[in-house]
Amino acid sequence: MCAVTITALGLTTSQAIAAPAGPKPQPWPVRQMAELGQQHAQQVKARTSAALAGGEDPGDEAENSAEATEQFTEARTAPGLVAPGAYSAAWAQLQSLPHTGGSWGHVTDKPYNSDDPRYRDIDSNSGAGSGFVTGRVTGIAADDDGYVYAGGANGGVYRSRTGGGHWQAISDKLPSLSTGALSLDGSGRLWYATGEANTGGTAYVGTGVYVLADPKRGEFQPRGRIGGTELESTVIHALRFNGDKVWAATSRGVWTHSTTDLSGPWKLEFAPNPTFLPGGADSKVPNAPYKNIANDIAFDPKDPSKVVLAFGWRSGDAYNGFYGKAGDGSWQRLSSLGDLPTDAADVGNVTFERSEDGSRYYAIDESPTKLAGDPDTNLQGVYVSKSGSPLGPWTLVADSDKLKGSGSAQQDDNYHPGIQSWYNQFLQVDPNDADHVYLGLEEVYESRNGGTDWTTPGPYWNFYFPCWNMDPAKRTCSTTPHSDQHAIALGSYRGRTTVYVGNDGGVYGRPLNGKADSLGHATDWTSLNDGSMDTLQYYSVGIGKDPADRSGKGVVVSGGLQDNGQSILRARDKAMGSNFGGDGGDTIVDPNNGCNIVAEYAYAELRSTQNCAVNDGSWQDDPSKATTYEIAPPDHDTHAARFIAPMTTDAKNPDTWVTGGRHVWVQNKGFAIRSGEEWNNAYDLGAGHYATAVAASGGTVYAGWCGPCNNQGFTRGIAVGNADGTGWHQLNLPVDGTLPNRYVSSFAVDPANAKHVLVAFSGFSRAWSEGPGAGYGHVFDSRDGGATWTDVSANLPDVPTNSLRLLPNGGLALGTDLAAFYRAPGEKNWKVIGDGLPTTTVMQLKIGPDGRLYAATHGRGIWSIDPDRFGRVHREDDDRQ
Structure with missing residues (x-):
């Protein structure tokens, strides 16, 4: 079994936090859809303006995505940095644990x-x-025999033999199911780079690069990993092939490996700030993960020795820019590329793509300056090099305003195309026409004349267009791909060439030279999400x-x-x-x-x-x-809550609901509630403190909180009180390791005794986390309402935890970033729950009225199992080791 490492990567430091200021279309068309009709677009704008005047912001998804990124990561990394190898150790321990009886059903x-x-x-x-x-698809590859390969953000690789659809999972034996890139090489081998490079809400770093020699029939195996541990704990934005080498653009620089001899380690070609790499003098400073981010690699088709590297953290850093090799073999910043900016302030996330004949290179550039200060977009531009060389000269062929006028659905004055170009990018050139190019941002764009003119075959949605009507019988709009584009590939099935796009809604396809209506919107998209690929x-x-x-x-x-x-x-x-x-x-x-x-x-x-x-x-x-x-409580109005705010019902009174932001909010009307004004403020957690977990039983409420929530002075606490607002107090939780100074993720309260409570902590123990007071353990038990605690983690792998659940038989179930675990009544140790659950993040566990235990995973859907079968225990079979 190979050593592995998987962990979350996102915004964790004050230096790295630069949330996009500009909003994007509100994904819930609550206000937009209220007055739709023949004058739909005009009415939408009027409704939006009214909402803004009332203090609401109906177009803030770009900012929300950045916040989700930060907060999902905080839960797993605070109070400090997580050392490489943390997940390796957890995975190794997982393999040795016994399993309960029963099998998970999908x-x-x-x-x-x-x-x-x-x-x-x-x-x-x-x-x-x-x-x-x-779910989100971040990698696609396809061939000319009808085989399509799609990689989920945290769901692994799927194969279709029919040009899309009828998908089959082919990477479930790997320790990481996070997809950074998928590529077929000239020999037909499938290369799988783990570690999602999209800095979206749940990006995970991976365990390196794997190769599958026979992707039409085989499945990925751990032994198929290329190199050693060099690319563990990285995200990989792109794999590019040049001669007999593969180049990897990673979060720790650019690396290369032979494609003919797959043994031996990866070679680091260049990292602009090597002292921030693992083992370097600055490797332990909070912003170290953001100091060597490589986004893409381009080669001169006339002279493959000429290579251009695109480096840059999306929010800006002095090293952001383009690098080429000087005569002495050293990598030097490039200072003149034509219209393509070379100043660090205007180079962020970059994607390159070359035409098949070598006559054109295209590029997308996201601007840190625009991200920080432009309310409309963070797209710097789309560029073409008509010399075919990545050294240019480059010419600007599209900016946000030009794409806005191409049939885009993003017509509101509060957002323009490219509002999330730090997150959404792809390029694809027609192999038979160097001037025919597909561009992916939030929407799918197309040019047939090298970028002079653009259309929008895949608009964000159909609501703004004349084809739309509330009555489906009167609606004439065609299918449009889900928003937020991440991956693209060309493939053929039964003689027809198809362009495949991957986005936050999965995989869609259309003919390469497809049809469109008078607005330039494609009329021939097909959703390939038939239910057989659940990401x-x-x-x-x-x-x-x-x-x-x-x-x-x-x-x-x-x-x-x-x-x-x-x-x-x-x-x-x-x-x-x-x-x-x-x-x-x-x-x-x-x-x-x-x-x-x-x-x-x-x-x-x-x-x-x-x-x-x-x-x-x-x-x-x-x-x-x-x-x-x-029915949003008042904390929503000021965003005084976590992006995913916790909520629950009282275990003994289902009409009592509890939710939390800065305040602990309680309402006692159950589903009779009709407005947010009916919530009562039971307790103020304090300025800058936000609830991370809540639980209630018989009127006793527990609320875990953090604030600050990142590793810049992370603090956490637990408050206890009554649902009627009386008796509230903060528990004494010193930062001395008694209870970990880590993110409080979940509670479980004994229905027979509200003073008997268990709490789960996310993150990693002191063995891996360098933050103050990280402590040890993940699950703690109190019999006196939180005055004293006992560590009951026992043999649990040291891995972030998400959901703690008391089962009807008195046992405990725990969802973590690797698996779900069970501790039987009266026992000390934990077992892995059942068989068949993919290795992915278990975000929440609940018991249904049918008696089954349900698991919500963040990458592979919802699963359930019968707890009555937990009594039978077995150990892992040899093929799982």
Whole structure:
């Protein structure tokens, strides 16, 4: 078994935090869709302006994405830096643990229809045009025999033999399922670079690069890793082939390896700040992970020895820029490339792409200066080198304004194309036409004349266009790809060449030379998300009995997703629907009626429904007929909450709900609540403190918090009090290792005794974290309401934890970044739960009214298992070692 390392990477330092200032289209078209009609675009603008005047910001997804990045990472890294090898040790320990009996069943192995016409209430995205979706896809490769390979952000690699669809997982034996890049080489081998380079909400670093010699029939194996540990704990933005070498642009510089001799280590070609690499003099400073980020590599087709390296942290650093090799063999910053900027302030995330004939090079450049200060976009520009050399001269062929006028859906004055170009980029050149190029930002753009003119074959959504109508029978819009583009490839199936794009909604395809309407919007996109590839990234899950199921046994399963709203799966559904749009956060579902649902968007933006949010669209003319209700507590208005704010119901009184931002909010009306004004402020956690976990039982409430939440002075605490606002106090949690000074991720309260509480901590123990007071252990038990604690982590791997759940039999279930674990009543040690659950992040565990344990994973959908089968225990088979 090889040594491995996987961990989260994102914004963790004050130097690195530079959230995009400009907003992007609100993924929940709540205000936008309220007055749609024949003058749809004009009415949307009017509604948006009214919302802004009322203190709301309906277009802040770009800022939200950056905040999600930061906060997801904080939970796993604070209070300091995590040393390489942390996940290696956890993975090694995982392999030796026994498993309980039982097998996990895949709940969400069905198509997910984001346009499901059943859910057309004011809060849904129904009608946007993306159709069937899955989770974020960050790597694609395809050949001319109909084989397509797609890599999920944290879901691994899937193979299709039919030009897309009928997908099969082929990397589940690897320790990392985080996709940085997928590439087929000239010999037909498939190269898989782990470690997602998108600095989006849940990017994970990986375990290096793997090669599959026979991708049409084989599966990736740990022994297929190239080199040693050199690329562990990195993200890999691109793999580029040049002669008999493969070049890797990573978060720790540019590396090369022979493609003919796959043995031996990777060679570091260049890192602009080598003292910040592991083992260097500055490797332990907080911003070390951001000092050597390589984004792409370009070669001169006429002289392959001429190489240009693109370096740069998206938020800006003095080393950002382009580098070439001088006569003495050293790498030097390039100072003149034509229109393509070389100043560090204007070079950020960069993507290169060369034409097949070598006559053209294209590039995208994101600007740190614009990201920090431009409210409209952070796109510096799109460029072409008509010499075919990456040394230029480069000519600007598109900027945000030009793309805005190309048929883009991003027409509002508050955002322009490229508002998330730090996150969304791809380029692809037609191999038969060097002037025919596809460009991916939030939308898909196309030029047939080398960038002189552009169209938008894949607009953000269809809401702004004349083809749209609330009545699906009157809607004439074509399918459009989900927003936020990450990957692209060309392949052929049955003689037709297809362009495949990967984005936050999965994989879509259209003919390379496809058809479009008068606005330049493609009429021939096909969603390839048929349910066989489940890369859905859940934050939460909720389960309740299905009131329409006559057997009384069927359940409704709901869950909040990264950029894919809230999914809903009813007992007899053959496809999931989406009844809430945008980013889905935490979830409350009535166990006795699964159509009573509370969905969170972000920062405790809560909405409730009592009929699964089913609506015939009648709210368009009469808003009182809407079947969802805004019930956000006041902390939402000022974003005084975590991006994914915790919420729960009282274990003994399901009508008592608790959520938390700066304040602990309580309401006692259950699903009868109709506005955010009905929440009561039970306790103020303090300025700069934000709830990370809440639990309640019999009126006793526990709230974990952090603030500051990053590794610049990280602090955490636990407050305890009563739901009626009395008896609140902060527990004494000294930074001495008694309880870890790490992120409080979850509580479990004994229903028979509210003073008996268990708490879970994320992050890594002191063995791997250099932050003050990191301590040891992940799960602690108190029998006196938090006055004293006992470490009950026992044999748990040292890995971030996410969800702690007391089971009806008195046992404990724990979801972590590697697996789910179980501790039986009266036992000390933990076991891995069951068989069949992919190695990915288990974000939340809940027991359904059917008695099954449900796991919401952040990359492989929702799974369930019968806890009654936990009694049988076995050890891992040899093929799992």
